[in-house]
Amino acid sequence: MSALVVYESSFGNTALVARAVGDGIAAHMPVRVRSVSSLGVDEADGEDLVVIGGPTHAFGMSRPQTRRDAQVRLGDEPVESLGIREWIDRLSPDRDDHLYATFDTRVEKVRHLPGSAAHAAARALRHDGHRVVDRGVSFYVADVEGPLLPRERDRAREWGERLAHKAQELLLRA
Ligand SMILES: Cc1cc2nc3c(=O)[nH]c(=O)nc-3n(C[C@H](O)[C@H](O)[C@H](O)COP(=O)(O)O)c2cc1C
Numbered sequence: 457m458s459a460l461v462v463y464e465s466s467f468g469n470t471a472l473v474a475r476a477v478g479d480g481i482a483a484h485m486p487v488r489v490r491s492v493s494s495l496g497v498d499e500a501d502g503e504d505l506v507v508i509g510g511p512t513h514a515f516g517m518s519r520p521q522t523r524r525d526a527q528v529r530l531g532d533e534p535v536e537s538l539g540i541r542e543w544i545d546r547l548s549p550d551r552d553d554h555l556y557a558t559f560d561t562r563v564e565k566v567r568h569l570p571g572s573a574a575h576a577a578a579r580a581l582r583h584d585g586h587r588v589v590d591r592g593v594s595f596y597v598a599d600v601e602g603p604l605l606p607r608e609r610d611r612a613r614e615w616g617e618r619l620a621h622k623a624q625e626l627l628l629r630a
Contacts, residue, residue, distance in 0.1 A: 457627060459487040459620060460503040462495060464510035464518065464540045466526035469602040470561045473595045474509050476609040477559065480616025481505070484624055493538050497546045500554060505623040507616070508577055509559040510540040512594070515571025517541040517580075529600070540577055549584040555623050556581050557590040559615070564596040564605055589626060590619060 459481045463474035471491070478489035485505070492510075500506050513522035517540055524534040558581070560573035574592030581588050593615055595608045 457485045457504045457624060458502070459485055459505035459507065459623070460500055461487060461489040461507045461509070461616075462492050462500070462540065462543060463489070463508075464492045464538075464543075466511060466518075466523060467530070467601045469597045469604050470509055470511050472604055472609060473559065473561060473612045474507075476612035477507060477509070477616035477619075480613040480618075481507070481620040483617050484620035487620075492540055492543045495543075497543060497548075500547070500552070503554055504627055505557070505620065506554045507557045507559065507619065508540050508544065508581075509561075510573045510577065512560045512562040512571060512573040515569070516576040517573045540573070541580070544577060544580050544584070547581075547584065547586065549586075552586070554586070555626060556586050556588045557619050557623075558588070558592040559612070560592070560594050561597050561604070562594045563600060564598060567594075567596065589622060 461478045465471040478487045481487040527534045558574040558577040578588045578592040596605045
């Protein structure tokens with residue numbers, strides 16, 4: 457059994473969470489943690505568990521325009537980029553037998569607002585016939601550019617560990 461964590465991150469916070477999730481998963485199975493921009497969808501082939509995480513942008517998964525907004529905020533020249541929305545769109549519908557789970561990062565002070573990239577990603581995966589084994593979890597940053605709130609990395613590691621354990625049980629039962 458093995459796992460892949462695919463993440464998108466404009467300011468680095470989701471990347472930190474992805475690595476922590478990977479550390480948790482590693483307690484149960486080998487895991488690779490990769491940025492969505494460095495990974496073709498076929499690189500998920502052969503993985504049992506695929507975990508997808510990204511920042512919440514405009515109440516859901518990022519879009520080209522929201523990623524450009526983030527690049528401008530960083531003072532970068534806007535360039536075309538790939539997000540988890542596009543990566544999920546490129547997966548072959550209903551063809552793979554991976555178990556999927558999703559996470560996001562969001563701003564704590566507006567947590568009363570609806571919208572989560574993790575929930576949107578889980579919905580998109582289910583819609584395309586993929587098997588999603590977790591309801592999708594949010595990790596919180598203090599403001600748009602971060603930092604991650606204290607304890608979120610620990611919470612991410614613990615979630616990763618629980619997730620890998622659950623995936624193992626489901627796979628052994630199959
Ligand atoms: C264009 C844009 C839209 C955003 N919209 C939301 C939002 O609707 N809800 C929210 O909680 N955070 C929102 N945020 C804050 C992001 O969730 C935050 O920047 C992200 O969690 C940081 O992760 P990263 O460092 O991996 O990019 C937005 C940020 C940007 C740049």
